[in-house]
């Protein structure tokens with residue numbers, strides 16, 4: 094698939110004073126302008142979307158046909174099947190057929206194996222310039238030294254499947270794989286599609302050029318997906334030389350400290366966007382609240398991991414017990430962490446068909462809005 098001609102010169106890479114590399118506009122643009130268009134260097138359909146979206150073009154399709162060998166991936170037509178065979182399925186088909194039971198995070202191991210294989214075929218990066226678009230995954234920021242224990246444990250749990258995906262290739266040491274895992278967390282995009290009730294994430298992808306876009310809590314650009322093709326579009330008037338930014342999360346309207354805690358815990362950086370700097374300067378010092386929120390963010394991450402594993406072990410009681418920390422916390426009822434965690438609990442109650450508890454949870458979620 095050819096990517097249409099959006100000149101790369103609409104933005105250029107510069108070394109920023111506070112956030113590593115960043116993209117700046119080379120001219121002024123009006124809202125809606127597409128300033129970057131790109132196909133992913135690796136991507137996989139998320140496990141829970143499998144069967145509704147083509148594994149190659151990522152378009153929704155009701156007549157997908159499964160690969161007759163692995164009986165796992167599916168395509169909307171022959172041409173997508175051929176495209177995916179050349180892209181990655183030739184190396185993955187045998188392993189996908191072999192792996193049983195298939196873990197809920199199989200797509201994460203798949204994505205990682207695609208990147209490791211790709212990297213092993215690229216010449217090591219010798220480029221010193223920090224003002225060029227990256228051309229290989231090892232040029233992306235990884236933050237792997239900062240990964241939390243939960244994330245490190247998750248990586249360890251992926252290793253067994255990862256080795257099966259990679260056993261037939263001649264590869265670098267597994268010690269370099271953690272760096273690659275960090276790079277997927279730091280630079281991975283959720284590829285979105287319009288579902289019945291709004292946007293849904295259908296796949297995980299890594300885009301080399303779009304990885305240069307930094308976060309702002311008051312962004313001037315947004316991402317638009319068409320299948321696997323990503324576009325970065327302006328959402329306001331921008332000036333020449335201004336930094337191009339997107340939001341890494343949807344909660345940009347949350348209070349400053351909550352946003353900072355979220356980015357610190359999930360993305361491993363302290364946000365230095367203009368909005369945060371201005372708001373922090375205006376805030377009264379109040380370290381306690383951030384500590385509490387960081388603690389809750391941490392246990393939310395653990396809960397999310399345990400949910401993944403409870404899908405295999407079916408140990409739901411243990412997972413529901415974990416929610417107690419949140420449900421008994423002294424945060425206000427409409428606090429985003431409480432709402433997010435109750436939403437997870439609601440999903441679990443529905444999965445185990447505990448309808449009474451699901452109704453209770455649903456009431457707690459909607460109460461602040463009534």
Ligand SMILES: C[S@@+](CC[C@H](N)C(=O)[O-])C[C@H]1O[C@@H](n2cnc3c(N)ncnc32)[C@H](O)[C@@H]1O
Pocket residue numbers: 111112113114115233234236279280304305306307308309360361362363364365366
């Ligand atoms: C997807 S990368 C963006 C490109 C990155 N600046 C680089 O040089 O590769 C995300 C990383 O950029 C930095 N970053 C992005 N937005 C930031 C912000 N608002 N404040 C501070 N650092 C930021 C953080 O180091 C983060 O881990």
